[in-house]
Amino acid sequence: EVQLVESGGGLVKPGGSLRLSCAVSGLNFSPYTMHWVRQAPGKGLEWISAILSTGTHMLYSDSVKGRFTISRDNAKSSLYLQMVSLRAEDTAFYYCVRDWGEITYQFEYWGQGTLVTVSS
Amino acid sequence: DIQMTQSPSSLSASVGDRVTITCRASQSITYLNWYQQRPGKAPKLLIYRSSNLRSGVPSRFSGSGSGTDFALTISSLLPEDFATYYCQQSHNIPFTFGPGTKVDIK
Numbered sequence: 001e002v003q004l005v006e007s008g009g010g011l012v013k014p015g016g017s018l019r020l021s022c023a024v025s026g027l028n029f030s031p032y033t034m035h036w037v038r039q040a041p042g043k044g045l046e047w048i049s050a051i052l053s054t055g056t057h058m059l060y061s062d063s064v065k066g067r068f069t070i071s072r073d074n075a076k077s078s079l080y081l082q083m084v085s086l087r088a089e090d091t092a093f094y095y096c097v098r099d100w101g102e103i104t105y106q107f108e109y110w111g112q113g114t115l116v117t118v119s120s
Numbered sequence: 121d122i123q124m125t126q127s128p129s130s131l132s133a134s135v136g137d138r139v140t141i142t143c144r145a146s147q148s149i150t151y152l153n154w155y156q157q158r159p160g161k162a163p164k165l166l167i168y169r170s171s172n173l174r175s176g177v178p179s180r181f182s183g184s185g186s187g188t189d190f191a192l193t194i195s196s197l198l199p200e201d202f203a204t205y206y207c208q209q210s211h212n213i214p215f216t217f218g219p220g221t222k223v224d225i226k
Binding site: 037044045046047059061062095100104105106107108110111112113 | 151208213214215
């Protein structure tokens, strides 16, 4: 069974930090680019970050660049997102997503999402 | 950034209806993908590279278009198709989505 299971979400104060994790099983992980896509409650989808298969090349949207860091551990089939300097506008469901291929930027497999709420 | 627009933003339709959703990019793009999101669920890839049906997706879904104008058509709506549909460009970073089209029951 294909599973992408995010964890680490929760309530955090503005300026705070969180680290999200995503455990992948039932899928080939290491050859594929991985992404984080977020969705504010009741709003649309926003791609925020990607990491290529080797973990040496990362991409970010302007909205999170300099504050969020994506990483991966291919031995553990896991994806991470370190978030610092969190803002109210970062409140969203965060989805872990596996790419269609090595580098296609088509979002094939999605986790169920983890909710991050930034509020005082 | 490439801006994506969709029309309509919402529509009401009946089971059996043919439905077309359009997506426009602010500049010419090579690749356009479509996703379905049911309430409370994660999005699901339906169509990739404009017109390729993902394995396991019913053939009543089809995609078309090129350049800046694209369309998703559902040939005959089933109850499980009532959802929100998003287009997404995979041409340039950031990989932007359209605002979504909500299809609900008339």
